[in-house]
Amino acid sequence: MKMDLITSLYVFMLAAIVGLEVIRRVSPLLHTPLMSLTNALDAIAVVGAILLAGEHKTTLSTVLGTIAIVAATSNVVGGFFITDRMLKMFKASRSPKP
Amino acid sequence: MKMDLITSLYVFMLAAIVGLEVIRRVSPLLHTPLMSLTNALDAIAVVGAILLAGEHKTTLSTVLGTIAIVAATSNVVGGFFITDRMLKMFKASRSPKP
């Protein structure tokens, strides 16, 4: 447990740094799609929900897990879908002038 | 072991990304000090050597550990020392003009 905590802290710390470094450089043009994308990625929580519902340990856990899957999945689908829709709209000029 | 491998891989991957992102933005002015600094940081291997020499499991391990400590420590001391010496030399104009 303790070891888990520590390694998890390493991962969290490094991931946070990566996030700050990378996202600081996202073009302001794309801040709206960025929101919906990170949103979809965040819905990876669905994996936890799947295990919970699938392991079927108690009725409570199964029920909560199932609802959780529904919530997360709708984020995954909706999030990626709308992000791609927005990004499709961004086009450069046929002959980009400076 | 397997789990260790995986978490270690996460840490390595994230650290590599952080390294590439951060170091790509080091001013070319400072590439020489950068070399000696990373060098000193790398000498953190000394912690491994200390344990090895300190645990005193076998004569071999102690001997090798001791030599390893010497090598690494000289890097730590020398590396930080020369880096700081170099950086001390970098001064901006009293009244920096554009």
Place this chain on the structure above:
Amino acid sequence: MTPFPIDSIIELTYLIATALFVMSLKWMSSPTTARHGVWAGELGMLLAIVGTLLNRSIVDYKWVAIALVLGTIIGVPLGKVQMTAVPQRTALSHAFGACCVTLVGTAEFYLRAPAVPKFMMSVLSMEVILGSLTFTGSLMAAGKLQEILPQRPILFKGQNIVNLGMLLVAIGVAVFLVLHPDHTYLFPALLAIPLLFGVMMIIPIGGADMPTVISLLNAYAGLSASAMGFVLDSKLLIVAGALDGASGLILSVNMSKAMNRSFSNVLFGGFGQEQTVAKGGKETRPVRSASPEEAAEILAVASKVVIVPGYGMAVAQAQHKVRELYDNLTKRGIDVKFAIHPVAGRMPGHMNVLLAEADIPYDKLLDMDEINGEFPQTDVALIIGANDVTNPAARTDTTSPIFGMPILDVDKAHTVMVIKRSMAAGFAGIDNPLYYLDKTLMLFGDAKGFVGSIVRELSGSGNHG
């Protein structure tokens, strides 16, 4: 030589998914690669889900399958909403995400209780507290943006003390549970109090401040997901949560910077209310106004035009008319650019998305910093439904509530034309000195309608000439 065990395969899919998620965000750095970003994200998600389904500890797929299908059915319409509805959609999906995290956290607690190790209990509490307050908070935000709930902030005395108090109680309970996990009956409080807090937190915040709030909630959602990752010891989840949190943090910081306001001001300021109270004695100075004909003539003879879109363009759904105007002017060889203020509209990047939707090439959409240098050489600055982001008071008038907010220097252009329906104030609820300059022409009317008639005029005169 044992074959590669299934568990390591699963772990590997998670590792790859993590890498793909990071790449996904790296590719968002430019519009040319952004779509790869989405694909990378989708691929990573797919890998992770498939990997999870392979997990041998799953005994019953029935509910999982049903839930996945249901989620997809709900997700599709959420992916199809109007561009103008994106803010509330985002808020809603934060609510969903937080909901998922909270439910899993709750289940995990009752599976482990009463023998929950200290560390486990502390991250668990963090997970459910953040999760549940994000859940109700986001729902409230969505409601305000959808205008189901009253837009204006509701303030009562001692509000902040009450809210703070609730939060402290919740944390207190959490600490107690960490020390005495056997008192399981206390756990529901870790859900109830934050749920209430989420509501109370949003009540005093004006509808127009919701975007900033949403980004903050975004950060919370990310953090709670990370906490869940700690609980389940899932590195993938920790990373995804951290990335989400970072993006939420950066966006909210950007916004408050661009509005020159502190978080606390956004959260406790009840800013939106000022919209109603007009600053000081209402201005009565004369302004010059003009008709579509005159506007068209002025534009026709210009050689460099900068269009400044704002919230009004979004409300009026005028972006397609604006596109027609852009086409007409560029056909005449006029150099047309768009000046995008970081907080123009009601969410980060709002204007960019709308104009992109109207097929305006994104290399014509310039950042405040890029365009501000060009205004002195600009013949006409055409402001369409923007107000605060062009308010020179932010530069000069130290008493102005938006003093210090970086603005677009439209007043440096030779001629300024402002399309809005009235002299009414914008989001900040303050008067705009720009409108009283001699170089300024007010074009009163609905953005869509007015731009439309300008275009008609231009194409008309185009035929004569």
Place this chain on the structure above:
Amino acid sequence: MTPFPIDSIIELTYLIATALFVMSLKWMSSPTTARHGVWAGELGMLLAIVGTLLNRSIVDYKWVAIALVLGTIIGVPLGKVQMTAVPQRTALSHAFGACCVTLVGTAEFYLRAPAVPKFMMSVLSMEVILGSLTFTGSLMAAGKLQEILPQRPILFKGQNIVNLGMLLVAIGVAVFLVLHPDHTYLFPALLAIPLLFGVMMIIPIGGADMPTVISLLNAYAGLSASAMGFVLDSKLLIVAGALDGASGLILSVNMSKAMNRSFSNVLFGGFGQEQTVAKGGKETRPVRSASPEEAAEILAVASKVVIVPGYGMAVAQAQHKVRELYDNLTKRGIDVKFAIHPVAGRMPGHMNVLLAEADIPYDKLLDMDEINGEFPQTDVALIIGANDVTNPAARTDTTSPIFGMPILDVDKAHTVMVIKRSMAAGFAGIDNPLYYLDKTLMLFGDAKGFVGSIVRELSGSGNHG
């Protein structure tokens, strides 16, 4: 309430050290914060070492203490070397680092052997193979840079095949050991072969290519340290190694880009040799040369001077004289800047360090990309011991070995003055068309001496005027 156990304190120190290491590199991004970077690094290192010493599994501090003292004694002089000796110092410290890693790896193997788990054995082999080849490789590099060893590349037929062969054998042995760790007698081969390979690898590489090689070795050293981190399951070590590896990689890529050469060309090209063979029939075209007096007069009437330092300035230790020249000219109100090519000199950032050592403000040291636009407005481009980095052939002459290498556009300046001892070629061993232009004046002599006499002239005339 058990007290916080010692192990977690140790782990915590490692975590904080990791964070400090990352911060340390972030602060290197600008000279104004760079020194904080060093302090952060030092603090992190201190924390980690103290934390380790607290470890209860340490039974005997005697040898540890002795070793730490010894290491410090060796380290101090290594920190005091001349700036010109920095390249070989860097190489040497790579050797030390690699040595440490290899020894620890060896010890770990014999402690665990014969029952070494597959994964453990694979990272272990990676650690020792990379470690030992970096060790000898770096020693060779240091030797060549210190000119103990012959500078020029030693080439023999089938060299690359032999080297490649050795590497493959080593890897083969490693794989075998992974599968049958009980064959411990094979382990020494994992040291011996790479040690030999390290030597063979450097032999065919010219002395002047060492910097690129050093950066590559830097990357290897980092990787082996990371591998060691895998073996000891030390996240701190993994991170430090990854950071070191990343920096080595980036620097070597930068250098080969700036030299417009591929890694393989650097590693197998035996480039340095060409230094001896003069390209085609030696040029006999006339050149205009000038005396310090004339040079001084030309400089005195200029209003914008760009100084281009190169390897020659480093060899001649002329930086302090150059500083006097800079002072004298700026006192006359002449705008003096320095144009720094990424690979001027013999290591990345070489010129910057030397000029900084001579107290020239770093905001006067401009990158190639920053300065190239200014040459057309430059009255005098004064080249001091630089050659290849100013060679216009790189732009025009497709047959030139450095064709495509980005260069400083000195030939765009009104007047070009070149201080060097002869018409001899530079590192790339090729003739420089620049010297035959009408606008070019050759100032033959040792950089230090010549600059010195120019300064004397200037201050002299300064007194007259």
